[in-house]
Amino acid sequence: MTSASNSLTDNRSEAVVTAGLSQGDVSDFFALLKPRVMFLVVFTALVGMVVVHPTIHPVVAFASLLMIAIGAGASGCLNMWWDADIDAVMTRTRARPIPAGKIAPGEALAFGLTLSAGSVIVLGLVSNVLAAGLLAFTIVFYAVIYSMWLKRSTPQNIVIGGAAGALPPVVAQAAVTGHVGWESLILFAIIFIWTPPHFWALALVKSGDYERAGIPMMPNVAGPDSTRRQILAYTVLLAPLGLAPVAFGFGGLAYAIIATIGGLGMLALAFQVYRLRQGEPAMRVAQQLFAFSILYLFLLFATLLAEHGLGFFRPVFG
Amino acid sequence: MASASSGRFSGDPMVQQSPLPRLTPEEQKRRRRRSVALGLALGALVLLFYVVTIAKLGPGVLNRPL
Numbered sequence: 001m002t003s004a005s006n007s008l009t010d011n012r013s014e015a016v017v018t019a020g021l022s023q024g025d026v027s028d029f030f031a032l033l034k035p036r037v038m039f040l041v042v043f044t045a046l047v048g049m050v051v052v053h054p055t056i057h058p059v060v061a062f063a064s065l066l067m068i069a070i071g072a073g074a075s076g077c078l079n080m081w082w083d084a085d086i087d088a089v090m091t092r093t094r095a096r097p098i099p100a101g102k103i104a105p106g107e108a109l110a111f112g113l114t115l116s117a118g119s120v121i122v123l124g125l126v127s128n129v130l131a132a133g134l135l136a137f138t139i140v141f142y143a144v145i146y147s148m149w150l151k152r153s154t155p156q157n158i159v160i161g162g163a164a165g166a167l168p169p170v171v172a173q174a175a176v177t178g179h180v181g182w183e184s185l186i187l188f189a190i191i192f193i194w195t196p197p198h199f200w201a202l203a204l205v206k207s208g209d210y211e212r213a214g215i216p217m218m219p220n221v222a223g224p225d226s227t228r229r230q231i232l233a234y235t236v237l238l239a240p241l242g243l244a245p246v247a248f249g250f251g252g253l254a255y256a257i258i259a260t261i262g263g264l265g266m267l268a269l270a271f272q273v274y275r276l277r278q279g280e281p282a283m284r285v286a287q288q289l290f291a292f293s294i295l296y297l298f299l300l301f302a303t304l305l306a307e308h309g310l311g312f313f314r315p316v317f318g
Numbered sequence: 319m320a321s322a323s324s325g326r327f328s329g330d331p332m333v334q335q336s337p338l339p340r341l342t343p344e345e346q347k348r349r350r351r352r353s354v355a356l357g358l359a360l361g362a363l364v365l366l367f368y369v370v371t372i373a374k375l376g377p378g379v380l381n382r383p384l
Contacts, residue, residue, distance in 0.1 A: 021341070025348045026355040059373035063366055126370055 033073030048169025077112035162195030239263030
C-alpha cells in the first residue's frame with residue numbers, strides 16, 4: 001500500500017517536472033548555493049578587502065563582495081548538480097535538494113550557470129576585468145577541475161581543489177585595488193595549506209561514506225596511517241604560515257597571539273590524530289581536529305578583520 | 319491564446335484532459351514563493367545597479383550634454 005502510494009507520488013512528481021514545473025521551494029534553491037560555504041567565502045573575501053584599506057566607495061566594495069558570494073554559491077550549485085549521484089549514497093549529503101528529489105538536475109544546472117555568468121559580468125562592470133576573470137577562474141576551477149575531474153580521480157583532489165576555496169581573498173583584493181598583492185596571496189596560502197588537514201580529518205571519520213560513493217579520498221587510497229602522517233605534515237607547515245601576516249606587517253599583536261595559540265592547538269590535535277589510531281578515541285580526536293580547524297581559521301581571519309576593520313591593530317615590530 | 323495561458327490549471331474541461339498535472343495547493347504555494355523571491359531578487363538587482371551607478375559617477379551622473 002505504502003509502496004503503491006509512493007509510486008503514484010513519484011509518477012506525479014515526475015509528471016510535474018516533465019511539464020516544466022519546478023517542485024523546489026525557495027529554501028531548496030538557497031540550499032543549492034551551499035550557504036555555509038558562502039559565508040566562509042564572504043568572510044575571507046571581506047578580510048582580503050579590509051587588510052589593504054581600500055579607498056573605493058563602500059557601495060562598490062559591498063557590490064563586489066555580493067558578486068563574489070553569488071559566484072561562490074553558483075559554483076556550489078554546479079558542484080551539487082554534477083555530484084548528485086554520489087550525494088545520494090552519502091549520509092552527509094543525501095538530503096541535498098537534488099538527491100532528495102526537490103529540484104531537478106536541469107533546474108540546478110540552469111540556476112548555477114545563470115548565477116555564474118551573472119556574478120562574473122556584474123563584478124566586471126562594478127569593479128574591474130581582473131577581478132571578474134579571477135572569479136570566473138575560481139568558478140571553473142571548483143565546478144570543472146575539482147568537481148568533474150579531480151574529485152573522482154585522485155586522492156590529491158582536495159589538495160589541488162583547495163585552491164578554489166582559497167581564492168576569494170585574492171578576487172576581493174583585485175576587486176578593490178585592481179591588482180593582486182602579497183597580502184591576499186598570503187591569505188590564499190594559509191587557506192590552501194589549511195584545507196588538507198581540515199578535510200582529511202573529516203575523511204578519517206567519514207571514510208565509509210566516501211568508500212560507498214567511490215571517491216578516492218586519502219584514507220581510502222593511501223590508508224588512515226598515511227593520512228595521519230600527511231595531516232601532521234601539513235599542520236607543521238600551517239602553524240608557522242599562520243604567522244606570516246605578522247612577518248609581512250599586516251598582522252598585529254592580537255593576531256600574533258591568536259595565531260600562535262591556535263597554531264599550537266592545531267599542532268597538538270594533529271599530533272594526537274597521528275598518535276591515536278584505533279577505535280573510538282581515534283575517531284573522536286579526528287572530529288576534534290576537524291572542528292578546531294574551523295575555529296582556528298575563523299579566529300585568524302576574525303582577528304585580522306578586527307585589527308583592520310575596527311582599528312585594533314597594534315604592530316608587533318616597532 | 320488567453321484561454322491556454324489562463325486555463326492551464328484552472329479547471330477548463332478541455333485542459334483537464336491534458337496530461338499536465340493539476341498543481342496541489344502546496345505546489346501552488348511553492349510556485350508563489352518562487353515568484354516572489356524572483357521578483358525581490360530582480361528588484362534588488364535594479365536597486366544595486368542604481369546605487370552603484372550613483373556611487374561610481376557621483377554628481378557626474380547629471381553632467382551630460384543635452
